[in-house]
Amino acid sequence: MRAWIRTSTSAFSQVPLLGWLFGALIAVALEHLVGTPLALALGLPKIPVLFGFVIMLKKPILIPSAILYVLCIYVVPIGVTTRLSISRTNRLAAELFRSPIVISVAVHLALLYAILHMWAGINDYRLLVLKLTLIAIMVTLSLNVINGYMGEFSCSHPGFMALGAYGASVFTVVLFVDDRLFGAAILPPALGPFMFPIALILGGLVASLGALAVAIPSFRTRGDYLAIISLAFMFIVKSLIENLEFVRGPRGLSGQPDWANLPTVFLWTVICVWIINNFVRCTMGKALNAVRDNEMAAEAMTVNTRRTKIVAFLFSAFWAGVAGGLFAHVLGYVNPGTFGIQKLAEVLAMVYFGGLNSVYGAVVGAVSISLLGEVLRPLEIFKWIIIPLLLILVMIFRPTGLIAFKELNVTNLVKPKQNPDEEM
Amino acid sequence: MRKGFLCGVYVLLVIIAFSPSGCGNGETIKIGTIKIGINAPLTGDIPKVGEGTKFAAQMWLEDIQAAGGLEVGGKKYPVELAIEDNESKAESAVKVNTKMITEDEVLVIVGPQASKQAVPAGGIANKYKTPMISPWSTNPDTTKDRPYVFRTPFLDPFQGPVLANFITEEFKFTKSAVLYDVASDYPKGLAEFFKKAWENLHGPGSVVAFESFTTKDADFSSQLTKITNSGAQVLFTPQYYNEVALIVQQAHQLGWKEPIVGSDSWGSAETVQLCGKDCYGLFFSTHYAAAGATGATKEFIDRYKAKFGYVPDDVAALTWDSLRIVQKAIQDTGELTGDLKKDRNRVRDAMGRIEKFKGITGEMTFTEEGDPIKCAVIVRISDAGEFEFYKSVCPTG
Structure with missing residues (x-):
């Protein structure tokens, strides 16, 4: 028995990423085809929305059915298909690996998108949770550049998000929407979706501009003092927007067009992960680490610390701004109250839960905190006991977060895990 | 051969993935609940x-x-x-x-x-x-x-004028002061509607002090001193219960003796508990009066x-x-x-x-917009700390 377990786990370690994606695709396809009849047969009212957790908490009597459903739809199909297709997927991965890396990555991403699209296609609630999770990944990653890679403690990211959200919203609302605030649309709304990237980039640039206010003081202060400056920046942004009558102050700005659909959000998230991953692995990224570990030594080793800091802040704020723009368009409403201490706590929790100095960590942190928040919603007040408790436990047992200091190497990720010719 | 099969599976899956979901999504409920x-x-x-x-x-x-x-x-x-x-x-x-x-x-x-x-x-x-x-x-x-x-x-554009009219008719005052939270949606909106209504009744400049603060402020002495010195006859403050207590108590400490009037955000059981005797005898507009209902x-x-x-x-x-x-x-x-x-x-x-x-x-x-046409109630906080019905104000026309 034990030997069997060992062989099967060692077999799974040979599954390439392609195999896992393939298995997941089979699982979501299965859910599309037989999800509803299976759920009804198991006595569930309908397909469990978030892997059965929500229904388990609401109606404990359905726990066995929900577990059975998750086993039948996700666990067993993924396990079986990945196990059975190891040699095939490895061979395919090897084939792709021989072609330019771009093609291999594109195939993986297309598969990933197909999985997410199908999973979210079951229910619009899943779609919304997925979109907000992807946006959370972007924010967490951008904060990780400062808090993880550069080792400063920035509290200003909700402020950057707010600037990006308002920048992008004002752009789209002024140009493409008839509303009472800014009058009729200037450009035809049909052009809108094509101009949406410009709106997001504009939001990012506005956030970068705001980041100068934090970047310049960072030349002379570090640690706690910079944290306080950045915290002050967040409050300045919030008060500023509250007092700006042309974006309706505390009442909030609504009427953003519904352009942030899943492909858009997915594409931006992929671009964000890709660029940030490249950024932190290039010379500039290593300079960030040097500044974190010893600023004086870095300076002595010809690292231009001022330039490093200013680039890091502007770059990180840009992505937080883009995420903010997407956030505003997913909700179709934005108000300054959203970007306060609560948001800050949420983002910081994602960064420190997932792990510092790591792209994997940011993704894991953002996904797990977002999903936990959704899954535990029925517990009401106890949710705010369980999530912080988990965070404390993570901090005790892994003080730098779940997956810290781990590089994301795309080549390693997509390469086949066994030599296909070896086995047979 | 095998690879061809695998490719076929992939293509099929992708087609399923991108096709609009047709099955299992029917929006029918079991009639009965x-x-x-x-x-x-x-x-x-x-x-x-x-x-x-x-x-x-x-x-x-x-x-x-x-x-x-x-x-x-x-x-x-x-x-x-x-x-x-x-x-x-x-x-x-x-x-x-x-x-x-x-x-x-x-x-x-x-x-x-x-x-x-x-x-x-x-x-x-x-x-x-x-x-x-x-x-x-x-x-x-x-x-x-x-x-x-x-x-x-009811909406704020209705509540503002109701209060302005009530104060004018009840006390015959012509000069008022407003203290509100600029960072919070509801107080800010209502303060502006009140100001507009008051100035319609008594002419521009009749709101002699229009002071603001930010959410979670706890010390209002500078604003209240200004208001006290402005010669206002009444203070209107559309704040939530925790701030009402602080504002009213601090105003009385600073020597404010005129009435203070509030809005429906006062209508919480906590208002009187936190504010105590300072709030007795004050008026506010709300949706219903608990005492004497x-x-x-x-x-x-x-x-x-x-x-x-x-x-x-x-x-x-x-x-x-x-x-x-x-x-x-x-x-x-x-x-x-x-x-x-x-x-x-x-x-x-x-x-x-x-x-x-x-x-x-x-x-x-x-109405067409989905907003109700309904009356507002003016409530007086009695000497026992209860919300007493004082009068009812209905929209005209």
């Missing part, structure tokens, strides 16, 4: 509001269950409430609404309470063509251009007090009314078809047709 969603801030900044909402909803459900279900067209349907926590956050309110509409498949949604959540959540309800009624949101945007969204309270209002208050141990504040009363409106709208449809989409439309139509609905917070008729 009516589901009503409650989108409430059970945690976050205003948990007391969420609590009032939940308790009122539970009381309503008890009534329905005691009657053996909700009778629609001669048939009794059991009712289920889906109470979800929106953490007092805009994005969570949107998630909760989406979840209740697509996952729980509710017929109607009651909530969210605060405008910052009701505005985006209303957009979702309208998008999915699901009727929603907010018991507490006073921001005009909540219902604007949204045929599926309704509300139970009669009929159905009294019955509701007594039941709520017996069950939960305190006098319900306006949120509870408005939630109760909202649920009663929902109940009437469902009953007015005549029958439920079992087709959720159709039923939601029918409920919406029935709700729009409601006229002269007798709620415990007054009589209501909905």
Whole structure:
């Protein structure tokens, strides 16, 4: 028995990423085809929305059915298909690996998108949770550049998000929407979706501009003092927007067009992960680490610390701004109250839960905190006991977060895990 | 050969992935249960509001269950409430609404309470063509251009003039001062409407002090000194209960002797507890008066007090009314078809047709926008610390 377990786990370690994606695709396809009849047969009212957790908490009597459903739809199909297709997927991965890396990555991403699209296609609630999770990944990653890679403690990211959200919203609302605030649309709304990237980039640039206010003081202060400056920046942004009558102050700005659909959000998230991953692995990224570990030594080793800091802040704020723009368009409403201490706590929790100095960590942190928040919603007040408790436990047992200091190497990720010719 | 097969599988899967989902998504409910969603801030900044909402909803459900279900067209349907926590956050309110509409498949949604959540959540309800009624949101945007969204309270553009007229008639004052929170949606809006109404009555410059502060400020001495020195005869402050206590007490310490007038945000049981004797004798406008209530209002208050141990504040009363409106709208449809989409439309139509609905917070008729036309109540805080009915002000025309 034990030997069997060992062989099967060692077999799974040979599954390439392609195999896992393939298995997941089979699982979501299965859910599309037989999800509803299976759920009804198991006595569930309908397909469990978030892997059965929500229904388990609401109606404990359905726990066995929900577990059975998750086993039948996700666990067993993924396990079986990945196990059975190891040699095939490895061979395919090897084939792709021989072609330019771009093609291999594109195939993986297309598969990933197909999985997410199908999973979210079951229910619009899943779609919304997925979109907000992807946006959370972007924010967490951008904060990780400062808090993880550069080792400063920035509290200003909700402020950057707010600037990006308002920048992008004002752009789209002024140009493409008839509303009472800014009058009729200037450009035809049909052009809108094509101009949406410009709106997001504009939001990012506005956030970068705001980041100068934090970047310049960072030349002379570090640690706690910079944290306080950045915290002050967040409050300045919030008060500023509250007092700006042309974006309706505390009442909030609504009427953003519904352009942030899943492909858009997915594409931006992929671009964000890709660029940030490249950024932190290039010379500039290593300079960030040097500044974190010893600023004086870095300076002595010809690292231009001022330039490093200013680039890091502007770059990180840009992505937080883009995420903010997407956030505003997913909700179709934005108000300054959203970007306060609560948001800050949420983002910081994602960064420190997932792990510092790591792209994997940011993704894991953002996904797990977002999903936990959704899954535990029925517990009401106890949710705010369980999530912080988990965070404390993570901090005790892994003080730098779940997956810290781990590089994301795309080549390693997509390469086949066994030599296909070896086995047979 | 094998590879060809594998490629075929991939292609097939991709086709399935990108095709619009056709199967297993039919929007039919098992006819027999009516589901009503409650989108409430059970945690976050205003948990007391969420609590009032939940308790009122539970009381309503008890009534329905005691009657053996909700009778629609001669048939009794059991009712289920889906109470979800929106953490007092805009994005969570949107998630909760989406979840209740697509996952729980509710017929109607009651909530969210605060405008910052009701505005985006209303957009979702309208998008999915699901009727929603907010018991507490006073921001005009909540219902604007949204045929599926309704509300139970009166709006700020109505409340501002009501108070300005009341002060003018009652005290014959001509100079007023306003102290409000500039960072909070509701006080800011109401302060501006009041100023406009007051200046219409007494000419420009008659609001001699228009002072602001920011949420969570606790020291108002500089603003209050300015107000005291401005020669104002009355102070209007549309703040929430915790700030009311601080403002009124500090004003009295600084030698302010004139009346202080408030708005419906004063109408919480906490106001008098925190403020004590300083608040006795002050006036505010609200949706209903607990002390000296009669009929159905009294019955509701007594039941709520017996069950939960305190006098319900306006949120509870408005939630109760909202649920009663929902109940009437469902009953007015005549029958439920079992087709959720159709039923939601029918409920919406029935709700729009409601006229002269007798709620415990007054009589209501909905306008085209889904806003009620109803009367405001002026309440005096008695020397026993109770909210006494003083007079009722109805919209004219």
